[in-house]
Amino acid sequence: MNRAEKIVSNAEELNPYEAPKETKTTKRPKKKKASEDDPPHDPAIDAIVFSLQKTRPWISLFGTLSFLGAVGLVVFGLYTMTSTSTSRAIGEFGAVAFIVYLILAILYAVIGTRLFRYRDGINQVIASDGRLDFIATAIERQREFWAFVGVMTVVLLSLYALIILGAIMFALGR
Template sequence: MNHLSDFENTLYVSTPGQQFLKESAKWAKFLAIVGFVTTGLIVLAAVFAGSVFGSLAATAPELNFFPTAGITITYLILAGLYFFPCLYLLQWSQKLTLALQSGSSEDLTVAFEKLKSFFRFVGIMTLVILSLYALMLIFLVLGGGLALLGTGL
């Protein structure tokens, strides 16, 4: 069996690499803060969209087809889905900055764990959205085909 010594198993980050990581942490923190602000705006939109559509439906009965609770719930779900990637980015930024300041490999490991969580969450959401697009395309093609059959073409 070939065992690596601790020296061979140690990863060193050069000074330019540390600078790149430090700058990446700053950008990640910026993007996370912008994401949290956007999440707050989505929550505000959820609260006010339900109120706006509810008052519109009261003044104009023909606009009563908007489900106000459904709109609010949809916006809140979107805000929740947007919150977690921002949280993981912020945590990665904080732990990476701490690791670079202290030289702690444990903090660096936790930072990379948060980065992995960010990419896993975004990857899963991407797969879900691509699957929904595929389903919509299938239903669109089937609906178009049924429409053509109904017209006799």
């Protein structure tokens, strides 16, 4: 073996003091360039994500207010029910008033829950950088919220009409 072959064979031996070298098995995949490999970013999706992001704080506010309103209704219902000894007029209807307040509190809690689900959907959209499946989920949660509010509004308007009709009939019967 000549001197040149010895130098090449020594160079191929592992040197424990040398920095590791990259080989075919240790190479990391290079990051893809966004402009070459990714599909172009749709400005409409960016606008949707931006709008959802700006809506999120308002949804959080109204969701929190819904839960606070529910707690307030329960507390006021309990106060109404326990004030039976101080007021004869309220005392006769204290339990009924508590049940009405409790039903309203449950409705407020359901509204708050749906708002927070919608907010969580928006959080997923933002975290996923606008993936369409998460956008679809967020919009579906928004639809569920508005469908519930719409049904609740129709029911309450019907109750108002019955109450007004009952009051008119009561007034005419006197």
